[in-house]
Amino acid sequence: MRTGIWLVGARGSVAVTSVVGALALRAGLVEPTGCVTELPALRSPALPGYADLVFGGHDIAPTPIVKKAEALAAAGVLPARLVTALPDELASVEDEIRPVPAAARQADVIAALVADLTSFRHRHRLDRVVVVNVSATEPAPAPHPGHTDLAALEQALTTGATVLPPSSAYAYAAFTAGCSFVDFTPSTGARLPALAELAQRERVPYAGHDGKTGETLVKSVLAPMFALRNLKVRTWSGVNLLGGGDGANLAEPAANAAKAASKQRVLGETLGYVPQGNTRIEYVDDIGDFKTAWDLITFSGFLGTAMRMEFTWHGCDSALAAPLVLDLARLTATAHRTGRSGPLGELAFFFKDPLGTGPHSLPEQWATLCAFVRQLDADAFGAAVPPPVEQG
Amino acid sequence: MRTGIWLVGARGSVAVTSVVGALALRAGLVEPTGCVTELPALRSPALPGYADLVFGGHDIAPTPIVKKAEALAAAGVLPARLVTALPDELASVEDEIRPVPAAARQADVIAALVADLTSFRHRHRLDRVVVVNVSATEPAPAPHPGHTDLAALEQALTTGATVLPPSSAYAYAAFTAGCSFVDFTPSTGARLPALAELAQRERVPYAGHDGKTGETLVKSVLAPMFALRNLKVRTWSGVNLLGGGDGANLAEPAANAAKAASKQRVLGETLGYVPQGNTRIEYVDDIGDFKTAWDLITFSGFLGTAMRMEFTWHGCDSALAAPLVLDLARLTATAHRTGRSGPLGELAFFFKDPLGTGPHSLPEQWATLCAFVRQLDADAFGAAVPPPVEQG
């Protein structure tokens, strides 16, 4: 299954790490560390192979991806040897990156996006194209009546107005072009009733929101631990220090607020109550593409005894995100192929702020994901496939 | 169901916290924080109520439990108001604590232990008695042929020899007296083939080993997180600073080795490989009944990027252990009543070094425990009971 992955924000850290990694995997230069679809419990013949993936994308920035890859290597995000080993492959991806179309009317912008997607699919004879949003987080948009009703949205677009935030315009274009859509960012993306309607009409699936890679990942296993032991969490307070392009952007209060909210949701949903405390994000240029998060948890046990835990997480966000981008693209394309449409709540495992109402506990999300992949297999091959070996 | 809980080490921190807590729960003075059998998913009418519990036990120490309770209150382990509120109740438990019988021949010691248990059961007209080992951790015993074969063991005991370490003598006595047995410590306890044979013969169930209350509890959720995300853990190294009676004892190299081994098992079993690093235990008198553990985890992600996490856990061991002692006693007594015998692998959720070959991941252990409790219910009431509300 030749599968296109169209990256919105294709020149950014996550996108370029995903591209270098996929090319390196295809060339057999690295192990698939961090790719969850490579775990025994999730490995599936229904998913497209790395050799079947073709990359393209949009970005507003002009930096060539090989320059970005070199910068990421200098920052310790990926090994320099991979960049030098893959010059032709990177050049081919470079050829498929388009500037973001500009037009006075948003309808025209969307039409140009659709044209870029359609042309990409035809040029490479792709079975499926997944659009993955890994562009900079945008502020929450002002409400608009077109957001809640597809007819109203289409009508508003005919007036020439700019009704949708960029991430939602990409989702609109993706659905219109018959592409599935993954939102790895906390932006609005497909999260508007009008777009849900559109996805159903076009019979395409979508997934989101906001890749779960650091502090929230840890929360999604620690919060259940306290819950399962009937310990009462009193405070959960954290700070995220991060650099890189994403850090600078998230230091903007508007973008920050969206992100911080999706980071705390897991606590309320897992514990059944919201402990005291906040999650703050601070931009620290020196930390570069890494992130340092510190969390303090105070809790009480039997007879009220006060206890505490703290953790420091020092992760490389792009290295954590990129394999999940590949996983999500492979899973969503396969979901599309096997006839799924609408929100893929089964992919909650990957997200801070998942679509739907599923559990926020990582192990429960894992169980759901395993069942989903087994079902994809069954659907793809028209028969029950043997259950995979369990992952310890 | 009137249920006896016979505490080996009845004057120690865990035992006295368990006793004060159970009495306070019965009197409605506290919430059951930390008691997992009080979570909606595990609450069961088949379990004995707090008012049905009667406590007794053995200890080598002479300190009255009310004195120990006052010391625990001064150390911040439990509220002083509970000790003053329950004078008569504590005095009744005090009346049921016996010195450890002394005799030249181990067979005679065991016979005296059996007599203490039997007399406790008759005096209080108890349906079931659970013996719970919460005494000081003992060094690993020298091997003896009697350990692996019940006939050889019984034969050896007739010679007057001391064949069993104390914890196993307690297990032997418990089984002989028709009592179930829970080993909350890393000592040998029932973990000898000869004793497994005895438990089967006497048709009594048993559970163990080594209550999972601190660093290992955290490991049992963090290690699966790394595994489910296909991240490669390179180092996991930790230090446990602890005071209290247990700390002083564990600083002894022999006891320490037993404990440290059971603390690292979870990593190998969950990750499928053993990362570098050790777990060390150090006695620090000033930390008292609290424990501070620090763990460093280094791991690599996509394309080999090096990352790290560290956590500090500052817990009160007795406050974490005591509610689990009550949970275990209630569950084991009910298992006994519903006809179970032999090792209760379904209780792995509670232990660092569980009996059997089940998973070491906390969420998987939780699922097993939920199913077990539902089955106890069914068995106790002769019919399917409605599944309880799920716990977030």
Added chain:
Amino acid sequence: MRTGIWLVGARGSVAVTSVVGALALRAGLVEPTGCVTELPALRSPALPGYADLVFGGHDIAPTPIVKKAEALAAAGVLPARLVTALPDELASVEDEIRPVPAAARQADVIAALVADLTSFRHRHRLDRVVVVNVSATEPAPAPHPGHTDLAALEQALTTGATVLPPSSAYAYAAFTAGCSFVDFTPSTGARLPALAELAQRERVPYAGHDGKTGETLVKSVLAPMFALRNLKVRTWSGVNLLGGGDGANLAEPAANAAKAASKQRVLGETLGYVPQGNTRIEYVDDIGDFKTAWDLITFSGFLGTAMRMEFTWHGCDSALAAPLVLDLARLTATAHRTGRSGPLGELAFFFKDPLGTGPHSLPEQWATLCAFVRQLDADAFGAAVPPPVEQG
């Protein structure tokens, strides 16, 4: 030397801990842990003894100090036995606490404050009275021409206007009544040119600002370490989680800004440049009278190698502040007696944001303080006193 200590905010945590501690020291019930004037290098016969201290103060709150002391004991700030051991002594202090006078004209408020101070001095036949501000931090005041010029200030007060923030009104009253003044808070206090003029005219000394008790104390030794080793600090970013009355107040952005600024000054002054990063303060009710601060420091060494340090400080602010309040009162009263007036820059050791232009490195401030105390001795006794034993 009978010395009065007049506490502004006399019913607050710091004030009550200071009072209980001084009474307990006088009664020989405790060691003077945390009192720096009890170190061999600073012990001085010129300072008033604990038996010479008489307490009084103002507060807007009505809670009796014995109630506050009991609450502090329940929160683990001080031992309950001290509160029960000192009923009469605490009652005597209670008798000397006055409500904050209310009047339409600020001049009349100040006159009433002066009357309270004068009456306190006469009633107890005190040689000296030190007014110590330990009341809630107030927002920075709007600028006013009367702040920079004493004549203009006096003129403005005659109009009935409210020209000064409360902390400065207390300083004004103290100076007018011939009392020295210590500002333990980050509020404006005596830090106005007009008040500096007044202190000089009335020939009284004053000290401030903002007691250095936690994260800033650590900074004042770690920042010099990096500087003396010629290591380049790149980021210093911290978060302070605190509860208690002070925490709730500091969570107000205006008060918070004053405090955060005084916390970062030490870095610029010690390192010679300001690294990236911020200090944030967050109110977490559950932490009570304790404070947890976490700081991340990234730095580079030889050939640019990137390194990092992080620390967590878990301190009881009142327990750290109270002995310094006693030290400052004893030192300032003695400075007054030996004829000093104006700002006491030599007391920078005690403050986050010290008056004057002295060094911010703790060891240098210590050396200055030692010399100052030796000079006080000399002045008090009209002759050289033997240099005290050096403190390791």
Added chain:
Amino acid sequence: MRTGIWLVGARGSVAVTSVVGALALRAGLVEPTGCVTELPALRSPALPGYADLVFGGHDIAPTPIVKKAEALAAAGVLPARLVTALPDELASVEDEIRPVPAAARQADVIAALVADLTSFRHRHRLDRVVVVNVSATEPAPAPHPGHTDLAALEQALTTGATVLPPSSAYAYAAFTAGCSFVDFTPSTGARLPALAELAQRERVPYAGHDGKTGETLVKSVLAPMFALRNLKVRTWSGVNLLGGGDGANLAEPAANAAKAASKQRVLGETLGYVPQGNTRIEYVDDIGDFKTAWDLITFSGFLGTAMRMEFTWHGCDSALAAPLVLDLARLTATAHRTGRSGPLGELAFFFKDPLGTGPHSLPEQWATLCAFVRQLDADAFGAAVPPPVEQG
């Protein structure tokens, strides 16, 4: 002043980082970050410039230093660009590295070492040669009568016996060849009465022991902080996880014991009492040339309130050590030139376990060092030099 620096362990991490750094400083490729003799308060015209330094040394290993430098670059210890920029300079140093002479009789080994040193001095027409021990830490030697008396030592050597541990043989050879000696390791080195005698006889100075680069550096500022605030430290317990060649070696119990002891000395000497707790060293291959240390400090304040602090230090040992090696060599050579001999207690600032009985507090050691450098200046130029600008 042309100055030779003879590195014992010349192919090790610290040595090679020192060499690359000195060559890069000479070539103007880097800033002197981490070099304390480049701070305004210590900069001195009496010290040899980087262009005046000539390197040589002994090592038992055969790896060329350029290979080691490349490995250090790959590990992030130094920038790869420096290695490629300095090929000829590194080759010249390579030419001056000698294997460790082998002989049956220790006297012959020492004679060969002396010959190597003398030939190095003559070949490069060096005014002074400093021998710096940066070789692997050795176990403490068995006592021998020759250690305490020079005559006995010389006598014993004539018998052909091996009397001295290697580090002391190097010191013996250095003194005999008229070279000064710096021991950067915890090995015995010059720390034997017989060698003190020899140094005095040969009129050469020496410095040591054990470079203070990580956890102990932090202790040397934090311990005084607690002392100056009269806070009672109850526990100070730490763990050092380290990789690299030094880590593997220190994991040997004998070497480890020497190091751990020198790490705790600072506490006893600074606080005046020894708190509970230990410092442990653990080898973790994955950490490479970096080190992660974690320390927990519990302390009590006013009225006994219990508080705590913890810190994590993540440093690159070689990057911290190398600039100090250059500082020490420049200072010791100048001390030699200006006529000093015997132990240089004034260099305690640099060492975990300094010679002599000076203070262990970093700021006090700094003041001593400043005075020492000013005196070197005066002695070198025969007249008072203006005091340098103070360092904040």
